[in-house]
Amino acid sequence: MYRTVRDIHLLLGLFAWPFALLYAISALQMAHPEALHANSADSTSHLQLTAAARATPDAARDFLRSHGDVRGTLTKSEKMADTLVLQLERPGTTYDVTVRADGETTIVEHHGNTLRLLNRLHHAASVWSDFGASNVWGALVIMVSLALLGLGVTGIWLWFLRKVERRAGLVFLGVSVLYAGGLLLLIRLA
Amino acid sequence: MLRLIQKLHVFAGLQTCIALMLFGVAGLASTWQARPGAPPGEAHARELDFAAPAQASDRQLADLLYEQLHTPLAAPVPDFALQHDARGQLQLAFYTPNGTTRVTVLGDAQRRRLHIEETRADLAEFLTNMHSITWSRPGSGTPRLLVLWSLYTELSIFALLFLSLSGVYQWLATRAEKRVARASFLVGLASLVLVYVWMH
Numbered sequence: 449m450y451r452t453v454r455d456i457h458l459l460l461g462l463f464a465w466p467f468a469l470l471y472a473i474s475a476l477q478m479a480h481p482e483a484l485h486a487n488s489a490d491s492t493s494h495l496q497l498t499a500a501a502r503a504t505p506d507a508a509r510d511f512l513r514s515h516g517d518v519r520g521t522l523t524k525s526e527k528m529a530d531t532l533v534l535q536l537e538r539p540g541t542t543y544d545v546t547v548r549a550d551g552e553t554t555i556v557e558h559h560g561n562t563l564r565l566l567n568r569l570h571h572a573a574s575v576w577s578d579f580g581a582s583n584v585w586g587a588l589v590i591m592v593s594l595a596l597l598g599l600g601v602t603g604i605w606l607w608f609l610r611k612v613e614r615r616a617g618l619v620f621l622g623v624s625v626l627y628a629g630g631l632l633l634l635i636r637l638a
Numbered sequence: 639m640l641r642l643i644q645k646l647h648v649f650a651g652l653q654t655c656i657a658l659m660l661f662g663v664a665g666l667a668s669t670w671q672a673r674p675g676a677p678p679g680e681a682h683a684r685e686l687d688f689a690a691p692a693q694a695s696d697r698q699l700a701d702l703l704y705e706q707l708h709t710p711l712a713a714p715v716p717d718f719a720l721q722h723d724a725r726g727q728l729q730l731a732f733y734t735p736n737g738t739t740r741v742t743v744l745g746d747a748q749r750r751r752l753h754i755e756e757t758r759a760d761l762a763e764f765l766t767n768m769h770s771i772t773w774s775r776p777g778s779g780t781p782r783l784l785v786l787w788s789l790y791t792e793l794s795i796f797a798l799l800f801l802s803l804s805g806v807y808q809w810l811a812t813r814a815e816k817r818v819a820r821a822s823f824l825v826g827l828a829s830l831v832l833v834y835v836w837m838h
Contacts, residue, residue: 458809458819463826465802470830471661472798479772479792539837565838573665574672581836586669588829593665600659603651613648620652628656631787635735636764638710638783 450609457602464595467588474570477563486564488542490556493517497551505534508547512536518543518555521579538579539572540565640811647804650797657769657794658801664769667762679737679757685744686754692747696720696728699743703730703752709739711781735759735767735784 477484501511505525512518512534520538527533530549535542540560547553560568575586607617651658670676690702700715712732721729728743742753759767773792774780780788809819 455818458813458816459822461802461805462809462819462823465806465823466827466830468798468802472795472802475772475791475795475798479795541837565834569834569837573668575669576672576674581833585833585837586672588833589665590669593662593669596662596665597659600651600655600662603648604655607648607652613645617648617652620649621655624653624656628660628787628790631783631790632656632768635711635768635783635787638734638736 450606453602453605453609457599457606460595460598460602464592464599467592468596470566471570474563474566477567478570484563486560486567488540488558488560488564490558493555493557495553495555497547497553499551502532502547502551505532508532508534508545509536512543512545512553512555518545518557519579519581521577521582538582539568539585640808643804643807647801647808650800650804654790654794654797654801657791658798660765660769661794661798663762664766667766670762671766679759679763681740681755681757683753683755686752688743688750688752690750694747699728700730703741703743704732707732707739707741707754709734711735711784712739713779713781713784735764735771737763 477486495515497508497511501507505522508525509518509522518536520536520541520543522534523537524535525532532547534545534547536545537543542558544556544558545553569585572582573586573589575583575590577583577586604621607613607621688703688706690699694702697717697720700720704712704714709732711734715730715732719730723729723742730741732739732741737759738757740755740757744751744753768787769791771784771788771791774785774788776782776785778785806823809816809823813819
């Protein structure tokens, strides 16, 4: 039994460890933004949209994806007078697109640095996006979440089966359950 | 060295197991909440009179609202979050792990009323909110319970870093030749690198 649980713990941990690092680093960035800066650099480009591509926001999005090196999910579309304003996003990068009535299109790309990308990946969790990479990421988030739960259960189980460091371990586990569990309860009931 | 790392790995895991499992639950809950057609939380609206000095600034009104509404676990609203709707009415919101209270100050300086919408977070949303609480210094205006919780999550972030690195170290030091473990290591790393490159 011990060997099986230990192998499961090992396999889950080895699969999840790079993601755990990513989440830990991005969490530190969010907790200490004054020390770890998540910046983005802007660049502007222009292209001409065809009449068919200007018909609907989805058509414009598809045209931009195939001709404008724009990758991401359409998150905003707004018709203002004779101008169409779109926003597309993928984790770490946002595109603000302005399409004029004559098809002249301006694309402002806000390209995040590595910390910004990690920050946005930390927040991204959807398998229903129209951007393939986001869906793959969402599926990985589910797998890593299950792995974390599995690591927690098998970790406690292993400690219990090993029968060493029982007393010290019990203190650490007890403090964790009382402190964190107690706070969760108090905050929920507040 | 290995023995010490093993011991610390066990203790760090036991000390932060609640947070680490909460992170797992939050990942699943966030994915579920992002599904198409997910219903927004049900808001309960009410209106009540609000007495404030006629010449009060937005900042003063926000501070008065904070004192009078007594929303449990809410922090004072920062300046950048004071907004106005199309009619110029002050709008602000108190966010807590248990939900959101949105307030619109109606009427004119002579007679003000409040429109309040309260949305209670369900359990999944509550746990997601709890996992996203980051470090707050005591005395920063954050309620004491949340400061205590933020201390635990801060500790857990460092524990997660340590557990990841010490876990890989233990594998390399004791069972690096295990094929299925190598495969698991490579699948995890390759998936992350591929998605990272695809995104970037």
